[in-house]
Amino acid sequence: MSVVRHHSLQSGMEFDGYRLEEKLHTGGMAALWRITDLQQRHDSGEQAGQDGPALIMKVPLLYSSEDPTAIVAFEVEQMIMPKLRGRHVPHYFGAGDFDAQPYIVMEHIAGDSLRSRFEKAPLPIDEVVDIGTRIAHALQDLHRQHVIHLDIKPSNIMFRSDGTAVLIDFGLSRHDRLPDLLDEEFRLPMGTGPYISPEQVLGVRNEPRSDLFSLGVLLYHLATGERPFGHPTTISGLKKRLYRDPIPPRNHRAVLPAWLQEIILRCLEVMPQARFDTAAQLAFLLQNPEQLQLTARADKHTQDGFLSVVKRRFQVGGAEPALLHSVSEQLAKAPIIVAALDLASGSEALAESLRHITRRMLQTEPGARLACLTIRKVSRIGMDDSLIQQGENIHVKQLVDLKHWARPLDVDPDKITFHVLEAPDPAAAIIDYAHNNRVDHIIIGSRGSSALRRYLGSVSAQVVAEAACTVTVVKAQEKE
Template sequence: MRRMAPGTLVDGFVVGECLHAGGMAHIYQVGYADALHSAPFPMVMKVPRMTPGDGAENIVGFEVELQLLSVLTGPHVPRLVASGDLEKLPYLVMEYVLGRTLQQLLDETAAPMPAEEIARVGAAVAQAVHSLHLQDACHLDLKPANVLLRPDGIAVLLDFGLSCHAHYPDLLAEELRPAVGSPSWMAPEQVVGVRGDPRSDIFAIGVMLYELATRSLPFGNPQTRGGLRQRLWMDPVPPRALRPDLPEWLQEVILHCLQNEADRRYASAAHLALDLSDPAQIAVTALGRRLQATGFWVHFRRWWRAAGKDYQPSPLPSRQIDAAPIIMVAVPYRDVSDATLYSLRRAVTRVLGTTLRARLACVTVIDPAETPGHDSDTSETTVHRRYLGMLRQWAQPLQLDTQTMSFHVIESGDVAQALLHYAQGNHVSMIVMGAATHGLQMQRLLATVPIKVAMAAPCTVILVKQALPFDQLAGADQRAVL
């Protein structure tokens, strides 16, 4: 199909200038032909290429994107306005999202991005991807050109032509048997034809973080099936070997995303976003300290396992997310009784016993008055460090792996709102808190905090009644004496 000229009328839309001419589609500015009909937001028209030399994936991708955009909702995907008849002129009219793609950010400068900026961008992308997974969809073609950052920092995902939705037929798997995707960003399981695993998108986020940090691709740009298959057993060069100033915590995150086996990556994009939103609490392991790639014999053993591995279809993305929830426990920071601390710990133990892949976020909300001014001998960092130490001490009897647990000190004068904001922003699945939470002396003033949280929380809330087994033992001893 030839490129449309500005002013062309298509089904009540007037075509503007061509914004992008890609290998699979052309994108035009578009508006309503009827001047009395004003658009609520800027719009673009996406028209698939259909010249004799173009492959069938262009039309199949158009059908897939129409299918996905028709059902996906939320701020992380463009809004669909209209679509054209495949027999006449296939097109998609959708929201034109203002912002810059990650590819544009990469093209603007040759210098690697600062670690804190990488974390901010990565957290935004992970939040967007998690929103997609909650709707039982996987993108499967995440790359810098398909991720747009709005001026407010929210990430929007673009180009769903290679995606799949668990509730609809996977047209690409049915009509195009070979693995499809962008070679540099494809996950190992995609290479062997497995589609629909949300952790494939986590792998792609890891590739993008690697590129933002080092300005190189972890697995290059292979063009053959043999080159693609190498990622089933080979590790990339550690980012810190290419950029020594990179923090260990960022390499820990990147290499965690790029694990060969999906089970060894982050269990969900929400877990990844939680780490990148608060890098100070990331537990650094040998992965983050590594400076050399793994050796030949490690790769050989992985190659041997991969040669005969039977990859199974993935369960529903939302079901995988349900199996890896984020559990938040609200721990009071002062004037708290032993009974409350013990009861919270016991309740958390019971919850974690039923969800083996859960992530525990231990949160305490401190009064801003506790934070000293600039002229104080005690710095803000020291205050936060003290309360982080108290959280770690409370959690020590749980005996959890440091990578499945994190600690967060929030400064706010409104305890309930702070807890609700944290739960909403981090996709928390369950909140565990005391029925009377914030101190023996303050209960009368703040007794409504648990009720506020329970009424407005976006997830399940467990209110724990305080009790100590020692009180029961003491009562039993007294009855025995009588």
């Protein structure tokens, strides 16, 4: 390994089999270089060309700052990035040690960061929802890999050419299964002023819902053009979010729907347990707002009064939120469960078996969200056959039947949703729904006997084979 002086990097320089081509960006703690892999060791990447994938090298600015967190944050990123996989993070290729030239080589994500969209805020509501959903999916994928980002902000979110959100810069992150160097060495809050969560201000670094708070700040800004907590630069300024609620978004922009204000203000709750349980649940409700249970947040027009603020200040002053052992613990406490039902005549016994299994599962997973799902099989050729002869809407009837099936389960209304999907292929519809909503577990029925056994059995078998989550198949013997 060749030894390089950290502060003398220049275009054209070669070391460790890489050549520096162009400095793309210089931030507060690191610089990004476009590089060439002279040894052509890497043969995959988002922007692969004739000479292999497009790569960038991240190099810490060790001589431009007196802040020791720059070094520790770079060590953290060197530890975490090799552990990450998937489309929501840059592909990792290698790293250099501090005893020669520290660096991280990673996939170059082409395109702009989310920061460019903030210049256009407020954005159309559909775009705000779409961006929020894609970021929430990226966060859920990251959390499933035992990592809390803890620095979600516009410049740390990129988008692939297909729209997939990519999270970058893991210097302030926390990995459940690795040492937390930042927590061990520093006591000041770690994060970015406008986006840091209340618990981070208090030094708590193991709460995955901190990332949901930061996403709530992004949604607020994209929807209104304003920051909910301004841009504080002092500890006392950061602590105000522990007791001072933001101006309701609809005060800034009256056309915002009540359900979107409900979602944004819930993300911005002081206590993590008052937010959404997981990023997957947040994404689910952004995509299915009609299933959201509205509260007083939705109609809020003013900030809380003086007495409420004083009371909250005494309640949270000096107190830390309840701590979790890991991000994995939080995800395990709040799975999304789908009960996929066929409520056609003659399936009563199977429906009861499904309800029994679902009840048992909810008893063991009290924080779960239940999605009750049925498929209305339609022709591939579009026809308007939504009304039966008596004039009753089939879609509405099936929705009512779903709610009737679920009523004995006595699930909190905030934890259950109902969906009638119209599709020519029931199995594919269930699989797509599970994928799009990051479902953790599917419960589906399969008849033990009857003329429809072959058809229904094929649906459950296909779901078992292709769904990227746990599937429980429930069978019930019925009389011929």
